[in-house]
Amino acid sequence: MHVIVVGGAGYVGRFVCCALVRRGHQVTVVVRGPGEIHVAGTGAGVCRNDEIAQLEQSDVVINLAFPNDGPPIEDPARNQAILDLVGQSAGTSARVILVSTLAVFGYNLESPQVAASTPRRRDVPYIEAKISAEHEFSRAFGRRLTVLRLGNVWGPASASWTAAIADCLLFGEPVGVRDADGFSNATDVANAADLLAFLAEASDLGGRYYHLAELGAMRWTELIAPLARALHVDPILARERPDEAGSLAEEVLEALRGRGPLSLVRTLAERPIAGSYVRSVARVAPPALLRALRRRPNFTASQSDGADADMLRVLSCPRQFETVVPGEWIPPVSWNESWRAVSSWLQRAGYTETDAGEEP
Amino acid sequence: MPSAPMLNGGTHPRDVAIVGCGAVARRLHAKTLPAAGFRIRLVHDIRPEIAESFARAVGGRAATLDEIQNAPGPVLIATPPRTHRALVERLLAPSRIVICEKPFVATLADALALVQRGDAVGAWIGVAHFRRTFPAARFARALITSGALGAVRHLDVAEGERFSWPTITAYTTADALGGVLLDTGSHAVDLALFAAGLDHHTPTIDVHDVRRDKPEPAHEMEAHVSLAVLHGHVTLRLRLSRYECLANRILIRCEHGALAVPLSPRGRVRVYGPDGSSVMAVEGGGPGYAPFFVRQWQESLVDRADWFHARRFLAVTAVLDAITTARVMG
Numbered sequence: 095m096h097v098i099v100v101g102g103a104g105y106v107g108r109f110v111c112c113a114l115v116r117r118g119h120q121v122t123v124v125v126r127g128p129g130e131i132h133v134a135g136t137g138a139g140v141c142r143n144d145e146i147a148q149l150e151q152s153d154v155v156i157n158l159a160f161p162n163d164g165p166p167i168e169d170p171a172r173n174q175a176i177l178d179l180v181g182q183s184a185g186t187s188a189r190v191i192l193v194s195t196l197a198v199f200g201y202n203l204e205s206p207q208v209a210a211s212t213p214r215r216r217d218v219p220y221i222e223a224k225i226s227a228e229h230e231f232s233r234a235f236g237r238r239l240t241v242l243r244l245g246n247v248w249g250p251a252s253a254s255w256t257a258a259i260a261d262c263l264l265f266g267e268p269v270g271v272r273d274a275d276g277f278s279n280a281t282d283v284a285n286a287a288d289l290l291a292f293l294a295e296a297s298d299l300g301g302r303y304y305h306l307a308e309l310g311a312m313r314w315t316e317l318i319a320p321l322a323r324a325l326h327v328d329p330i331l332a333r334e335r336p337d338e339a340g341s342l343a344e345e346v347l348e349a350l351r352g353r354g355p356l357s358l359v360r361t362l363a364e365r366p367i368a369g370s371y372v373r374s375v376a377r378v379a380p381p382a383l384l385r386a387l388r389r390r391p392n393f394t395a396s397q398s399d400g401a402d403a404d405m406l407r408v409l410s411c412p413r414q415f416e417t418v419v420p421g422e423w424i425p426p427v428s429w430n431e432s433w434r435a436v437s438s439w440l441q442r443a444g445y446t447e448t449d450a451g452e453e454p
Numbered sequence: 455m456p457s458a459p460m461l462n463g464g465t466h467p468r469d470v471a472i473v474g475c476g477a478v479a480r481r482l483h484a485k486t487l488p489a490a491g492f493r494i495r496l497v498h499d500i501r502p503e504i505a506e507s508f509a510r511a512v513g514g515r516a517a518t519l520d521e522i523q524n525a526p527g528p529v530l531i532a533t534p535p536r537t538h539r540a541l542v543e544r545l546l547a548p549s550r551i552v553i554c555e556k557p558f559v560a561t562l563a564d565a566l567a568l569v570q571r572g573d574a575v576g577a578w579i580g581v582a583h584f585r586r587t588f589p590a591a592r593f594a595r596a597l598i599t600s601g602a603l604g605a606v607r608h609l610d611v612a613e614g615e616r617f618s619w620p621t622i623t624a625y626t627t628a629d630a631l632g633g634v635l636l637d638t639g640s641h642a643v644d645l646a647l648f649a650a651g652l653d654h655h656t657p658t659i660d661v662h663d664v665r666r667d668k669p670e671p672a673h674e675m676e677a678h679v680s681l682a683v684l685h686g687h688v689t690l691r692l693r694l695s696r697y698e699c700l701a702n703r704i705l706i707r708c709e710h711g712a713l714a715v716p717l718s719p720r721g722r723v724r725v726y727g728p729d730g731s732s733v734m735a736v737e738g739g740g741p742g743y744a745p746f747f748v749r750q751w752q753e754s755l756v757d758r759a760d761w762f763h764a765r766r767f768l769a770v771t772a773v774l775d776a777i778t779t780a781r782v783m784g
Contacts, residue, residue, distance in 0.1 A: 104616070105616060127619070128617055128618065128619065128626060128627050129618070130627070131627060131696060131697070132617075132697065163618075251698035251699045253615065253616065253699050256699075257702075260701070261701075261702065261716075261720075264701070264703065264724060265714075265716060265720055265722035265723075265724060265733060266722055266733030266735075267720075267722065326731070327724075327731065402741075439698075442700075443612060443614070443693075443699065443700040443701045444610065444612030444693055444700055444701035444703070444705075
């Protein structure tokens with residue numbers, strides 16, 4: 095088969111390319127910027143956005159791309175641009191696999207988990223963009239589309255989880271919440287890549303939604319404890335969970351306390367639900383007003399700690415993300431094998447001076 | 455966001471010229487210079503259309519190098535490293551501040567020549583190694599220079615993350631001076647020397663081993679180096695990667711203990727002693743680079759702080775020059 099991977103220069107993308115090439119498929123990665131350097135050595139070919147029309151017809155298009163830089167109010171436009179790229183790559187007949195996330199059910203998995211379309215809702219930009227992408231892709235590709243929602247992607251050099259947690263351990267920042275050891279809802283990157291290759295080869299799974307978190311039943315402390323031992327540090331835990339997202343009214347009332355108009359807007363923009371409304375308004379606001387607001391230092395230089403709070407929510411998630419995968423597929427990488435790869439990376443990366451060992 | 459004091463007694467922000475209107479200028483300088491109280495007035499790029507669009511975006515005017523040379527006020531050079539020597543030299547003028555983006559220049563000889571030329575003309579040359587504003591690095595420096603941990607014996611620097619910076623010129627993938635060593639590696643090495651208090655003097659350097667993934671511009675490398683400094687010898691292990699995350703920290707081993715210092719702005723330092731380690735929280739750290747760029751502009755463009763003067767970057771230039779010219783071992 096000829097498989098086109100949009101966003102294939104990312105962390106998961108490289109593993110996906112290797113898995114597909116190992117299985118004998120022709121792989122082309124659509125890259126932007128310096129992404130080409132991350133494809134080198136995988137056996138995949140590379141093309142830029144404006145070269146897609148020259149490509150040989152694809153059999154399957156896997157999309158790993160999502161809006162991950164720039165201001166959130168531009169996420170809909172960036173999602174549309176990605177959809178257009180995938181559409182060009184897929185033509186009228188190729189199957190499409192959209193890689194999505196468990197976060198479409200909320201960082202606490204507070205929405206009902208269904209292996210089907212999930213309703214749109216207002217939330218933080220990342221979640222809104224992911225839900226929106228699922229809906230737009232479904233409308234565009236119908237039964238040609240398969241959606242795979244991944245759990246928290248774990249593995250050697252995973253910036254979002256393994257490296258982020260190792261950094262928190264090294265510098266004494268919380269890696270969980272006391273008395274709230276959450277479900278890891280993790281998937282090893284090699285298993286995610288293998289499942290994507292499996293789905294690419296299966297021609298009869300269109301219209302389906304799948305969920306992958308084969309390590310999901312493990313609590314975060316089970317993943318973090320061997321990391322902490324390897325680094326010779328004690329994990330630090332936060333005393334309490336970050337406040338849960340309230341209603342719009344609660345967010346506005348809290349933001350109104352003692353703030354001027356501009357800092358009020360900025361404060362609201364950082365709240366999950368109110369921020370969604372602020373972005374909606376900003377998308378229709380006169381461009382000159384937005385430019386003027388952006389030039390004001392207080393507007394452009396937010397020092398929100400929202401990212402850390404979101405991480406703690408995930409680390410203390412009280413619900414397990416249930417895996418839903420085709421019955422014939424078996425994850426090739428066990429937890430022990432996953433740990434060995436992480437352990438080897440810890441030494442390579444400079445966290446440890448020797449390999450942390452075979453056993454987690 | 456702290457606001458800068460208004461200069462020259464007036465009510466108008468100070469005007470700055472920028473040479474090089476690429477990704478760094480657009481993504482960082484365009485926001486952080488105004489936040490520090492500066493106004494980008496004149497801009498120049500070898501591609502006129504790039505200069506024009508950047509000028510429109512910042513409310514300035516595209517200008518020739520001659521116009522910038524003759525205009526008052528500081529100049530910021532944000533061009534590919536290959537052009538730094540010539541541009542800095544051209545734009546020097548009495549009492550003028552010229553800030554050069556990192557890496558300063560490619561060779562120690564060029565760096566020395568520029569420092570001497572700047573002194574002769576009466577200009578103040580700075581280098582935009584903004585990470586010197588990171589509180590954890592300054593804390594580490596204070597602790598080490600106090601002598602509490604004894605002499606520095608070894609530096610272990612590991613920095614890596616998936617490279618995605620969208621340069622306009624593609625010099626990071628096409629120019630031999632655009633590899634990971636001179637690009638982000640220059641930040642990491644400089645911060646290590648700064649935090650260890652080793653940036654005052656130019657060391658003699660012995661390169662034992664250098665490994666790269668490919669000929670320059672290399673995207674991954676490891677080097678083992680010895681530095682002959684005033685108090686003896688310091689070994690340096692340097693690991694850099696554009697492919698994958700590394701520990702992103704400096705480990706400074708001293709006679710009586712060690713420090714792990716983040717290469718990011720997080721305000722934490724891990725202190726190692728004979729019986730274990732502990733973390734110290736340092737005030738002023740936090741996510742996001744913008745506040746530290748603002749601090750850099752205030753310290754260099756307003757205060758002319760010595761630790762941003764070009765002479766303080768001779769050490770890092772010497773290290774990078776030695777590694778660059780060393781024969782590749784594997």
